[in-house]
Amino acid sequence: MDRADIVHEAFLARVSAGEFPSGDAPYGPLSSFEAVAIFRAQCLSRNLDRRSRKMQSAGQGFYTIGSSGHEGMAAIASALRPDDMAFLHYRDGAFQTRRSAMVPGTTPAWDMLLSFSTAKSDPMSGGRHKVLGSKAMNIPPQTSTIASHLPKAVGTAYSISLAKRHPPEHKVLKDDSIVMCSFGDASANHSTAQGAINTACWTSYQSVPLPLLFVCEDNDIGISTRTPQGWIGASFANKPGLKYFKANGLDLFDTFCVAQAAAEYVRKRKKPAFLHLSLVRLYGHAGADLQQTYLAKSIFEEWEQNDPLLHSARLLTESGVLTADQVLSIYLETEEQCARVAEEVIQQQRLSTSREVMASIVPPKRECKLTNGPSKEAREIAFGSDIQQMEKPQNMSRLINWALTDLMLEHPEIIMMGEDVGRKGGVYGVTQKLCDRFGQDRVIDTLLDEQSILGLAIGLAHNGFIPLPEIQFLAYFHNAEDQIRGEAATLSFFSNGQFTNPMVLRIAGLGYQKGFGGHFHNDNSLAVLRDIPGVIVACPSHGADAVKMLRECVRLAREEQRVVVFVEPIALYPMRDLHDEKDCGWMHTYPAMDECISLGEVGVTADGPLAIITYGNGHYLSQQAAKVLKQQGIEIRIIDIRWIAPLPAEGILSAIDGAQKVLVVDECRGTGGQAEALFAMLTERSDLPVARLAAEDSFIATGPAYAATMPSRESIIAAATKLWNTL
């Protein structure tokens, strides 16, 4: 017999017989009305699980992980307000059923069964995944990820008081809202959880407001691995800046009482709290998990003995709120409701085509106030003496700094964050003076944790800001990439475009820094960025383009809600000369305010029959090579693709129109580099002979061989000459 049926039968029999597990007497502020509402939500969640399992075995549903045993989360929902954004653990069906009852217009049995059966009409994911989540309920969609939602919960909590001081145009949360995030006991060990909790402590320790409630759902196990006894309490009870609460998640009175106290603490003090909830797990980890293969029967039977619904039944009958018959009829009503709804849900259409699946990868555009750009007076104050320099050519780092200044003047909802971006102004001075110009609220020196930087950005975006996070070096992005890959980029997809987290992530990267850094400061692979569906990756090669592209990137984030990554080639930040010393060939004046390079617009220099397709440092080196090649009688045209993803195929194809041969110059590694994508595109869509010069599949060395593995002026000349002379 399925364990779900065993638990079901036992519930009916034991309530009828009045055989309840023992526990404390009901106590605390929980009203009878609220207690019944919680119990109803618990029963509904339980029966949604059971029904999903039945649907799955009949091939009609896609049950993955259930909420049975975690029904105590309904009491947490009761202790919070529906406007308190909740980033949920995958076992929080009961939280959602309870919150749903507080939010008019939502129909929990329908909404959740539609999602569990991946119906197109699933109001959250549009049939893409079994998710918990709802726009109306302020629950961003969560699938079955482990703690990766915690950094953004910290960011969202941080956004609340920031939004009170600087309300963004698309503000979402109320000034006295709090944020809640929940996770399992095993997930609490994940470095992402540890990092997020540490960031919350670090923030609160400095008395910076952070109204965030962490809820750890401790069922003593993660899939098959037991959590050491007492581990969660020992780990989290004494953290600086974090108040610890403990409740018995099987007891709705205790859970409600403690959760209410914790929520009040968080709301009033604007400080984070950690609510440790002890629970049980029923029916194993997920649909296909056979717990008997790794757990003694006595253990899960004990959990079943402690079925939270039986505890609720005891407490409600003991307190005289309900009779045993009323308990049973609520349970059976929800069972019948789920069965009835399931019959209809399975008739619903599912997604079938790639077009349907992909429809929400790119978020919808949104209405934005018209802006006229910063006023002359505001610019004069912000730029100070820099304004006199604007007629003169400048290097890229300075021009980016000015572009950031103008963009921040124009859009008060832009917030920057990163390691050393504020006081120091960045490792390369790109963000110099921004903190003086805009204050520490808008230029945030974060702690040293890339996951938290990106989580802060995502969280701020959830509350209407336009974050411009900075990752100091591309190599540092990798230990946090899931925040973009698994979280930011998927948000629109899993919410059918209802939740978005637009941002422009600036990353200093690529190679060619003379005498500095080696691999960890000269990472020449963008592969990790360019294969993420929906993410735009930009890479300017000089200051004028950088300014015009950055303006477009901010527009894409602000108006089109896109996640954009702006890769700044470090070696080109200070670049002045192109061919000869003091020729200032790589310096530019600050582009006029209305100049912009649109997404997909490529840069073309000259119109020779040999086309070099390149970007970033490769563009710079190709310009040098072109001069020498011209002297040798080979006329070049250079195409700077500027946009790494999506690849600007149309722009490239029209730019090579009339050319006879194509050389791709790619400073990134041969494996996973842009040349692979360009070759594939050109093979499919052009007849021209193509050759490539890409970096070796190597890490970057430091010392004299710093550039040995990447294309150089000489190797470009050699490759172009060879290609041109080949019949």
Ligand SMILES: Cc1ncc(C[n+]2csc(CCOP(=O)(O)OP(=O)(O)O)c2C)c(N)n1
């Ligand atoms: C990054 C990552 N690693 C591993 C997993 C696989 N996984 C899914 S659930 C889970 C156990 C989590 O246990 P716990 O946090 O205690 O939550 P519970 O399922 O017990 O509620 C694991 C290891 C995952 N989803 N993501």
Ligand SMILES: [Mg+2]
């Ligand atoms: Mg667990």
